[in-house]
Amino acid sequence: MPVTESSTIDQITVLSDGQVLVRRADRVLRDGIELAKTYHRHVVEPGQSLTNEDARVRSVCGAVQTRAVIDAFKRANG
Amino acid sequence: MTIHVTPIPSTIDFSDAAPTTVTLASQTAAAGTAVLAQRGDHLHASEGFGDLFGPGSSTDNGIVRYSGTTGKLVQTYTSNAPTISDAGVIALTSGQLGFPATVNLSTDANTLDDYEEGVFTPYLADNSGSASEGQGYGYQIGHYTRVGNICAISIVLGLSSLGTLTTSEFTRIYGLPFPTMETAGFEQAGSCGQATGLAITAGHAVTISFPENVSRLYPQVFDSTAGTSRMLISEYTADGKVIIQATYEVKD
Numbered sequence: 001m002p003v004t005e006s007s008t009i010d011q012i013t014v015l016s017d018g019q020v021l022v023r024r025a026d027r028v029l030r031d032g033i034e035l036a037k038t039y040h041r042h043v044v045e046p047g048q049s050l051t052n053e054d055a056r057v058r059s060v061c062g063a064v065q066t067r068a069v070i071d072a073f074k075r076a077n078g
Numbered sequence: 079m080t081i082h083v084t085p086i087p088s089t090i091d092f093s094d095a096a097p098t099t100v101t102l103a104s105q106t107a108a109a110g111t112a113v114l115a116q117r118g119d120h121l122h123a124s125e126g127f128g129d130l131f132g133p134g135s136s137t138d139n140g141i142v143r144y145s146g147t148t149g150k151l152v153q154t155y156t157s158n159a160p161t162i163s164d165a166g167v168i169a170l171t172s173g174q175l176g177f178p179a180t181v182n183l184s185t186d187a188n189t190l191d192d193y194e195e196g197v198f199t200p201y202l203a204d205n206s207g208s209a210s211e212g213q214g215y216g217y218q219i220g221h222y223t224r225v226g227n228i229c230a231i232s233i234v235l236g237l238s239s240l241g242t243l244t245t246s247e248f249t250r251i252y253g254l255p256f257p258t259m260e261t262a263g264f265e266q267a268g269s270c271g272q273a274t275g276l277a278i279t280a281g282h283a284v285t286i287s288f289p290e291n292v293s294r295l296y297p298q299v300f301d302s303t304a305g306t307s308r309m310l311i312s313e314y315t316a317d318g319k320v321i322i323q324a325t326y327e328v329k330d
Contacts, residue, residue, distance in 0.1 A: 011180065015329065017291070019257055023196075039196030041222070041255035043293035049208060077292050 003030050009054045017076070018046040018069035020061050022054075046073035139163055183330055195223040198255045200233050204247035204311050207294070212241025217319060222255045229256050229328050231268075236275070236319030245312035251286075252294045256328040260291035268324020270297065275317040276309075284309070288326050295324070 011023035132152040137159035158172035184191040198220040217236035266288040298306035
């Protein structure tokens with residue numbers, strides 16, 4: 001009965017002002033059956049570094065957080 | 079005697095004269111069988127036309143559920159049957175109420191539409207907001223529980239190094255799990271219950287504020303007769319540690 005772990009970005013939510021909500025699901029499985037799950041969340045504000053982000057998150061942010069969106073967000077929220 | 083009726087569906091009409099007698103072959107209801115006619119043996123004292131009977135082991139007031147295999151049988155519960163009392167009170171005896179992994183937001187003010195618990199990774203930043211200025215941490219822990227539009231957070235954030243953070247700039251703690259509510263001027267606040275290693279004046283309390291529509295918070299110090307001012311990186315110091323408990327309204 002091997003116990004394995006998996007970690008996947010299971011949800012990416014884009015808000016209208018360009019903020020991207022990212023949820024990672026960390027799972028512990030035995031024989032493919034989920035024993036435990038923990039969510040880890042963070043938000044990528046327009047203009048924040050994407051260096052350490054998952055490839056899909058970078059892709060979404062790259063498409064959504066355009067220069068105009070970043071400028072507008074920074075004007076509104078600092 | 080067994081009566082076979084074809085084609086299906088067919089209708090068998092019984093006399094209106096009471097009591098109509100339909101005697102089942104086994105005289106006992108099979109577990110999970112729906113009996114839609116009055117029977118002569120009256121297994122249940124209150125049995126009547128159109129009654130639906132579940133398994134003999136049914137929980138009093140238990141909520142009916144159907145077999146996903148046959149789609150017809152009323153199933154029992156292995157334990158902890160949820161019930162609805164005569165007064166309409168729903169009791170979740172299992173103690174668990176599940177919500178979908180993807181929120182289904184409701185605009186109704188009286189509808190609970192979300193529950194989620196998890197962790198996040200708070201980090202200290204200066205005005206740049208960057209997590210990559212060589213900051214080092216002894217403690218970098220964040221837990222959250224979201225219920226509806228409220229998010230409760232607990233943070234333990236202790237530094238081991240400031241890296242290249244600009245000491246003359248204000249502290250910002252990033253990494254919140256959800257953005258704060260977007261309403262102009264609607265800043266929110268929370269509490270810092272414990273702090274060590276800071277470079278503030280004795281007697282000055284530390285607190286926090288949430289700007290609107292962002293996923294960060296600002297540590298503040300009650301250091302003036304007027305109230306609070308933003309905490310500087312130099313006041314946090316390279317071994318500063320804060321423990322924060324707060325709830326905030328999130329942006330839906």
